[in-house]
Structures are given as structure tokens and as C-alpha cells.
Amino acid sequence: MTDTVSTATAPQRDLAPLVTRREPAANPDQDYADRVAAFVAAHPELLATDRWEDPAVPPVRELIGALGAAGLLRAAWPAGTPGPDGRSPRCLALGRAIQLHTAFAQVANGAPGAAVLTQLEVGTRLLTGHPELLDGLLDGTVTVSLAATEPDGGSDLSTLTTRVGRDGDRLTVTGEKWFISNAPFADLLLVLADDPDRHTGPRTGPALLLVDTRQATADEVEVTALAGSGHTGLTGSISLRSAPVLAVLAPAGQGLLTLMRHWIHERVMLTVRMTALAQAVLDDAVSGARHRQTFGSPLLTNQHVRFLLAELSAEVAEVRSAALQGVRLLVEGGCTAAYAAMCKYRASVLLRRVADEAIQLAGADGYRTGHPAERALRDGFGLALAGGTDELMLMQIERG
Amino acid sequence: MTVLQGVRTGWFTPAQEELRAGLAAHLAAEVEPHIPGWEAAGRFPVREVLAGLGAGGWLGLRFPREHGGAGGSAWEHVVFAECLGGLSSDSVGMTLTVHNDMVAPMIAEGGTPAAVDRFLRPALTGEYVLAHAVSEPGAGSDVAAVTSTATPVDGGYLLTGSKRWVVGGLYADAFAVLARLPEARGPFGHVLLMVPFGEGVTVTAGAPTLGLRAAGVAGTVDFDRVFVPTEYRIGGHGLGLVTQLRQFEQERIISACRALAIADRLLERTRERLDQRISFGAPIGSRQDVSFRLSRLRAEVESARQLAYTAIDRWEGGADYRSASAAVKLRSSRLARTVARECLHLHGAAGQLTESPANRAFRDARLFSISTGSDEMMMTTLARLAGWDD
């Protein structure tokens, strides 16, 4: 009874506007969702699964160009005025980015989504302060990659062998990078390089440089696609030989700090994508278990199978909630590196687990190249390294 | 490291350890160096490999001398399996296992003299390649559901049906085929037939797979009214399924030994790599969490290996090894899968290159939990043997 009384006398507050301002995934932008769906429907060839399984030619440039031309990248970029419901441009943009990455996790086994995420949430994001470049990046006429990792080490970026140099009055960069997403298709490279001679600023340490591959000779910048088992055809190695530096994005000593601030955003958005991938694989596994017959009945009639799928769906729901909270915190500017790392770590474990179990449920069919679960497992191993490895995430969580 | 493998464990005789050393040296010199090339080409010269093994006297070690074997025991086949696990391609390991430990034993134990002469002897000299065609689109886990049909005719059977996923199918000279009899139902309605590749047999390459890319896996093997003489039948008329299931129980222990040897090798290689690779000023392998993960898996591999040896001991001693067989197949398959995943991840980006051994190991090892009795079928068997079925 007291409950009723207290409810009746409680001050009346309308919570709805507050909730929608904080919740980028609530009240999804239906118009944007329709545009993404129309884009997917209009580009069956570009998004054919086979084209993204062929290491020679994933159509990355074409996809980014088409997405840009359709205005879908720009719409997912924070700019302009608040929405009619009071949501900030940032909130609106990230809400649409969630829609974009979720939709792309469901086409062509999720493969094209990797290239989209690299363009929008990595390269373009790092060039936020360069309005002269943003137009091309958001229109999809210019592509970009972030090149930090080297063959001799990716976890520890404080011991780079790529170096800033000087040739007369122009800055150059020399070194080897590998496993760089979208590198085989990149116009712009954001290169992390050591600067022991203080060419870029008063301090030493890693600097972040901009290299325009279109302005470099084939000898100065050589990119080779790597035959990776995941992210088929999407990563490359880069040889830089006194390659001309177009701009210094962060001077010596600041390069790694810039990236660390950036990675908070990247890791949260990676979590959104990985969770959507896990959901897509799980949905496929459920439908497979409904249709696959063994011993005269559908696989789904076995309790073991139902419980396993139920457990996986709970895990997906959990990580998705964590990811959406991450996006909320990004909107408010309050997401910590530790929280982003928790999200990325959980999503990376989740994706591999869901994919592995889904392969098992599909039997020999799941072992086939290009089965959704098989593809997700291969990509999942790449995603447990890209954007910071599981172990690096654990170190970050511990540091707070 | 292989701490609990070998003569010091008390399981193997000095002669068996000598055998291990000789065979391992042969494989390291004659097979391993070619693996990167074979994997890149997507096929390997199985005949050449088998001929080398046959010349060394390493095939069919446990089969009677009068059948072309060496008159040894299952322990020699454990040594053989563990040596195959030392190879960096399980396309090779699996294809040779099908030949030497799945099909050959059925002929040695249940074949007529004519079948022994026609199939087993040349198989043990390595001139003749054997494959195993059991699974069908609607009969993977549920082996008894095969629809390929052997219709009795004068002097034999007419075989018609379609098999799916056959390791070495593209290389094989003959297939062991499980088929049902036209009218029969239940467990006593099948026959096992040795069918030479030839007229009426069509082999088609399979879709590309995650691993086993050089194993010559046939996507389908179709039999169209192929006449098979009675003397090529393995086991009795109507006893095909029973014969097959018995053989699986033995083969699973041997396969488990190969899976555990693979896991053992991967842990060792990963440890070597991480002891060399520096991050944040120290070898990655010196980090406590990394060490603990590798050590935990090492302990699991070693204890699972004791289960495998216990199962072999029971088999050799004439005791009931059915539940030990299912248990070690389950444990070893899961372990090979877990170890391969963990090692792949710890190789960082270098392990992401498709041709790298760590990557191949992960892709190949994932099959253990699916083929020759999936994890779920092993759990089903364990529950049934324990009397827990619904």
C-alpha cells in the first residue's frame, strides 16, 4: 500500500527526452535505416559474398565510393544541428553509425563492414581536425588507413623502427608496416613513426604523419596485399622509402597519445560491429538448427543445442548492452580507455565463441570456406588482434 | 618437451622408441620440407609418401605378417600416429590415418583372402591408396541413416548411392563404403564393401574448406550400379554397421594420439616463438599469464595422453575400451582445437598469414571435433555407455 501512496505523491517527471538524448540506439533514424537498406538492395554485385572472399579484389574503393556518393558516410558523421528531439549532432551521428555497422555485419558474411569501419571510425576520425581532407573522406572519393604495426612488433608501439627523416626541407618517412587495414586501397596513410632527431617537434618519440600515396612514387610507397586467413584481401604491408610527408598530425612524443585517445572511439565502434557479427552468426545458427535433421528430428529439438544457443544469445545481449553503453559514453565524452577496452575484450571473446560453436552446430557444412560461421571465426581471430589485442585490453583494464 | 611421451613413461618398449626415432627422422627429411609447397598447391603426392613409408616398413605395423603387416601391436600405431602429429600439415596426417588406421584395419580384420590380396597388400607397400566413404548428406552423425544401397545380385552386390566429404577421395584407388540393404531396417541391415575406383564411380572435388586443403577431399563420390563381388565385402552380410562402429572405436583412440601430438607440438613451437619475441622490454613468453595459459594446456595434453594410453592398454589387453575411446576422442578433439586457437592468437599478426604453420594448424585442427565422431556424438556415446540415455 505504501508503494502506491509514494508513487502517487512522487514528483511527476518526464524521463523520455532525457533517455533519448543519452541513447543513440533508441528511436533509430528510420530514414537513415531505409537509405542503408536501399543501398544494400541496390548494390548486389558490390556486396556479393564471393567478391569479399577472393583475396585478389575485394571491391573496397568501389564500396566506399558508393557509400560516400549515397551520403551514408556523411550522415554518420557529427555535424550540423541537433535533431528535432533535442539529440546532439554527435548522438545522431553515432546512432546512425550503429545502424550502418549493424547493417553491414549482415551482408556478405560481414566482410565489407571491416572496410567501412576502417574508413569511417579509424582514418576519418583521426583526421577530424583537417576539414580540407574531410570532404573527400566523407564523400568516399578519398580512402585512408592507419599504419602503426610493424613486423617486429604490434603490441608495443614504443619501439618503432619506422623513422622520420629529412630531405632538404621536406620531411620523409622510412620503414616497414604490415597488417594495415585497407592499405591496398588507401590514398592517405596515417603513419606512426619514431622521431629520434626531433624533426617534427621539440621532443623525441613517435609522431603521427600523413602520407599521400597518390603523390609518392611507386618506389617511395610500395603496398602489397597480404594473404591473411581473415579479413581476406583487406590488409596490406607497406614499404616506405623516404616517402614524402604531407603533414604532421601529431609531433614526436604526441603520436601515441593521439592514438590512445582515438582508440577509445575505435574500440567501442569495433565492439558494436563485432557484436552485430556475432548476432548475425547466431541467427544463422538458429535457423540452421531448425532445419538440419539428425536422427529423424531437427537439431533444435535437442536440449543441448537449445541450451547452447540460449546461452550464446544471453552473451550476445550482454555484450551488445555494454557496447551501447560505450556509445552513450562516447556521446557524452566520458568513455574511459578502460571501459572501451572491456567492451573490445568481451566482444572479441564473444565473436570467436559464437563462431566456433556455430561451426560445430553446422558440422561439415560449417567447415566449408565461406560458411557464415567459418568466415566469422577467421575474421574473429583477426579482430582479437586488430585495434589492440585481448592482452593489451586486459592491461588497459588493469591500468584503469 | 613431450615429458610423458616415450620410453620413460613405461608404456613403450625400447624397440618402439627406436621405431619412433626412425620414422620421425624419415618424415622430417622426406615429408615436412615439402609441406609448404603442397599446401600452396592444394594437393600432395600421397602415393609417393606412402611408398616411402611402405619401403621403410612403417605401414600396417600391427597387422599379421601373412597379410603384409609387421605383426606388431596397437602401440606401434600409436607411435605412427604421434609421428604424423609432428607434421605441420594434417592434410597429410589425416589422409595417411584414413589409409592406415581406418580402412586397412577393417580389411586386415574382416576381409576375405581375396580382399586382402587385392586391397591390403598393395596398400601396405604404398602402391594403393584407400579412402573411407561413409557420410552422406542426410547421414553424418547418424551413420545408420545411410541411403546408399547395396542390392544383392548373383555373386555380389550392385551399389548405388552418393557419399559426401571423403578425405583422400581425389587420390584413392579404392573406397570402403557403408551401404544399406534394400529391405533391411535397424542395426543389422548394412554391408561394408571395398569398391575399387573404376567404372560407375564418379569422384568430384569438394568446396574449399577451412583446413585440410591438401587432403584431396572429395565433395561427392557417386556410385552408379557398381558391381561389387561378395569377396570384397568386409564382415558379414547385414553386419556392415556393426563392423564399422567397432572399427571407429579403435580408430578414435589412434586419432586422439595424433590430435594430442599436434597439440604438444603447437605448445612447444609457440613457447619457442614467445621466448624470442620481445614486447615492453621482455620476452612475451616470460609473462606470467602467458606462461600459465601454456602450462595449463600442457597439463591437459599430458593427462589426456594418459587416457589415450590407458585406452590402448585396455584394447591390447582385451578389456572394454569403449568409453575410454569416446572420452579420449572428445577430450583430444577439444584440446587440439583449444590449443590451436590459443597458439594462433599468441602468434599475433604473423599467425594470420594463411600459409603460416600456426594458421594452418588452427584451420586443420578444427576438424577433429567434427569428423570421425563429433564431440556431441562422443558425449552421446558416453552417456549411453553409462546408462544415462533418455
Ligand SMILES: Cc1cc2nc3c(=O)[nH]c(=O)nc-3n(C[C@H](O)[C@H](O)[C@H](O)COP(=O)(O)OP(=O)(O)OC[C@H]3O[C@@H](n4cnc5c(N)ncnc54)[C@H](O)[C@@H]3O)c2cc1C
Ligand atoms: C585483420 C587485422 C587488421 C589489422 N589492422 C591494422 C591497422 O589497420 N593498423 C595497424 O597499425 N595495425 C593493424 N593490425 C595489427 C594489429 O594491431 C597487431 O597485430 C597487434 O597490435 C598485435 O601485434 P603483433 O601482431 O605484432 O603481436 P605481438 O606483439 O607479437 O604479440 C603476440 C601475442 O602476444 C600477446 N602479448 C604481447 N605482449 C604481451 C604481454 N606483455 N603480455 C601478455 N601477452 C602479450 C599479444 O596480445 C599477442 O596475442 C591488424 C591486424 C589484423 C590481424
Ligand SMILES: Cc1cc2nc3c(=O)[nH]c(=O)nc-3n(C[C@H](O)[C@H](O)[C@H](O)COP(=O)(O)OP(=O)(O)OC[C@H]3O[C@@H](n4cnc5c(N)ncnc54)[C@H](O)[C@@H]3O)c2cc1C
Ligand atoms: C573436411 C572433412 C573431411 C571429411 N572426411 C570424411 C571421410 O573421409 N569419410 C566420411 O565418411 N566422412 C567424412 N567427413 C564427414 C564427417 O564425418 C561428418 O561431417 C560428421 O560425421 C558430421 O556429420 P554432418 O556434417 O552431417 O553433421 P550433422 O550430423 O548434421 O550434425 C551437425 C552438428 O550437430 C551435432 N549433432 C547432431 N545430432 C545431434 C544431437 N542429437 N544432439 C546434439 N548434437 C547433435 C553434431 O555433432 C554436429 O556437430 C568429413 C567432413 C569434413 C568436413
